[in-house]
Amino acid sequence: MAILLWEKxxxxxxxxxxxxxxxxxxxxxxxYRSAVNEDGSETVARVTRELLEYTRYHFQAEERAMVxxxxxxxxxxxxxxxxxxxxxxAFWHELAAGGDISVDLLSFxxxxxxxxxxxxxxxxxxxxxxxxxx
Numbered sequence: 001m002a003i004l005l006w007e008k009x010x011x012x013x014x015x016x017x018x019x020x021x022x023x024x025x026x027x028x029x030x031x032y033r034s035a036v037n038e039d040g041s042e043t044v045a046r047v048t049r050e051l052l053e054y055t056r057y058h059f060q061a062e063e064r065a066m067v068x069x070x071x072x073x074x075x076x077x078x079x080x081x082x083x084x085x086x087x088x089x090a091f092w093h094e095l096a097a098g099g100d101i102s103v104d105l106l107s108f109x110x111x112x113x114x115x116x117x118x119x120x121x122x123x124x125x126x127x128x129x130x131x132x133x134x
Contacts, residue, residue: 001029001032001033001036002029002032002033003028003029003032003106003110004025004028004029004032004110004113004114006022006025009118010022010025010117010118012117012121012122012125013125014065014125014128016061017058017061017062017065017121017125020054020057020058020061021113021117021121023054024051024054024055024058024109024113025113027047027050027051027054027109028106028109028110028113030043030047031043031044031047031102031105031106031109032106034047034102035102035103035106041095041100041102044095044101044102044105045095047105048088048091048092048095048101048105049092051088051109052085052088052089052092055081055084055085055088056085059081059084059085062077062081062121062124063077063078063081065128066124069127069128069129071124071127073123073124077120077124080116080120084112084116087108087112091104091105091108
């Protein structure tokens, strides 16, 4: 059961980043399954923690590639990454305070991934050297 299936159109031709994005879509689907199955906040807490950790790793990798390629939109892209981290931290704090964040997290993450992968990352990945793309 999934809310967002990985499709070829999500691939940006950079195997490292495509793998990262696929994992983030998998995390979105875990939140969805948890919400549908009403299996409590344990899964949502685990996924939220993983989102905090994994996106730091992913964002650092993207930003290193942007610096190396001289990507002119680096600062704007970094700002998007910071906003994402701030939102996930806000969800984490709400969850820690006993809130039910699954629907809000699902909505935020689904919209962000869809827009970020298809628009923001697509623009950046087009500027990478051919050696980094398939």
